[in-house]
Amino acid sequence: MDGVATVGRGPRARGPRRRGTTGALLAALTAGILLAGCTVGGPNDNGRGSDEGRRDDRISAPPAGSLLAVKIDNVRAARPQTGLDAADIVYAEQVEGGLSRLMAVYATKFPETVGPVRSARESDLELLRQFDEPTLAFSGAQGKLLPLIDMAPLHAKTPEDAGDAFFRGDEKPAPHNLYLRPEKLIDSPPGTDALTTGFHFGPAPDGGTPETSRTVRYPAARFTFTWSDDRQRWLVSMDGTPTITTDDVRVAPATVVVQYVTIRESRFRDYLGNNTPYTETVGSGRAEVLRDGRAFEANWDRRTPTDGTAFTAPDGRQMNFAEGQVWVVYAKA
Numbered sequence: 213m214d215g216v217a218t219v220g221r222g223p224r225a226r227g228p229r230r231r232g233t234t235g236a237l238l239a240a241l242t243a244g245i246l247l248a249g250c251t252v253g254g255p256n257d258n259g260r261g262s263d264e265g266r267r268d269d270r271i272s273a274p275p276a277g278s279l280l281a282v283k284i285d286n287v288r289a290a291r292p293q294t295g296l297d298a299a300d301i302v303y304a305e306q307v308e309g310g311l312s313r314l315m316a317v318y319a320t321k322f323p324e325t326v327g328p329v330r331s332a333r334e335s336d337l338e339l340l341r342q343f344d345e346p347t348l349a350f351s352g353a354q355g356k357l358l359p360l361i362d363m364a365p366l367h368a369k370t371p372e373d374a375g376d377a378f379f380r381g382d383e384k385p386a387p388h389n390l391y392l393r394p395e396k397l398i399d400s401p402p403g404t405d406a407l408t409t410g411f412h413f414g415p416a417p418d419g420g421t422p423e424t425s426r427t428v429r430y431p432a433a434r435f436t437f438t439w440s441d442d443r444q445r446w447l448v449s450m451d452g453t454p455t456i457t458t459d460d461v462r463v464a465p466a467t468v469v470v471q472y473v474t475i476r477e478s479r480f481r482d483y484l485g486n487n488t489p490y491t492e493t494v495g496s497g498r499a500e501v502l503r504d505g506r507a508f509e510a511n512w513d514r515r516t517p518t519d520g521t522a523f524t525a526p527d528g529r530q531m532n533f534a535e536g537q538v539w540v541v542y543a544k545a
Contacts (some may be wrong), residue, residue, distance in 0.1 A: 310431025410520025420506035466536030
């Protein structure tokens with residue numbers, strides 16, 4: 213389309229995926245994992261993690277073209293966060309106890325520091341399959357999940373195997389004080405070609421409904437996006453408090469996607485007995501796209517884990533996002 217910039221065209225925008233030595237075993241295992249809905253959480257969610265069952269032959273040093281995804285703490289004690297404003301995409305998901313956690317995705321630029329870094333969830337493996345061997349930075353995970361992370365087509369990096377890239381700050385108590393220096397993991401950001409998510413950027417579609425504020429609620433967390441005419445962006449607030457980074461920058465994406473998905477109970481619980489939700493990001497359903505001070509009804513579709521998520525208008529036309537940061541908030545369908 214004339215005048216439309218496209219960021220990524222699905223998972224093969226950069227050529228065939230490299231599967232390494234695990235090949236068919238990985239594909240079969242991952243499919244079984246996702247169907248079973250195994251999740252994470254537990255006593256290792258403390259910034260240390262566990263090396264139980266970790267493989268020695270997992271993907272090692274991230275290549276120069278590797279996209280970086282960082283799991284970011286989002287309880288009140290973890291705020292303000294660092295480096296959140298520099299992300300290309302921020303995913304918000306529900307975790308134990310109805311709380312929320314963020315995954316920040318970096319491809320066009322790396323901030324000096326990102327954090328606080330927290331633990332991974334099994335849903336992350338499904339979400340990240342749409343990218344070509346991304347690097348996932350996290351603090352740890354439940355022991356039973358770590359071998360599955362190691363077998364996934366990504367570069368898993370924790371303080372245990374990339375100690376130079378992580379450090380503890382002194383302004384927050386543990387476990388809310390673990391930070392990452394991205395350039396200690398990857399020499400330089402890979403660029404927009406790494407964003408193989410199916411997102412498309414360009415002029416706004418016709419129609420839409422004027423929108424000044426939108427709130428998405430989880431059982432114990434909420435996100436509010438307020439339109440700013442001055443900035444032409446959505447100002448983020450979380451749990452009623454403006455989201456401002458440690459560098460005193462108000463987080464303000466150009467596009468907010470409220471994506472309605474299945475969030476179901478898993479078979480696993482954390483060490484407090486809370487069930488770990490599993491967010492299904494493969495499938496199809498309804499979404500709302502907020503851009504330019506308007507709300508647009510949309511449909512989303514992701515047919516396999518290696519596909520990007522495509523968003524279309526009700527009439528089937530491609531749904532364009534506004535240029536700039538995108539927030540995707542997973543809401544229960």
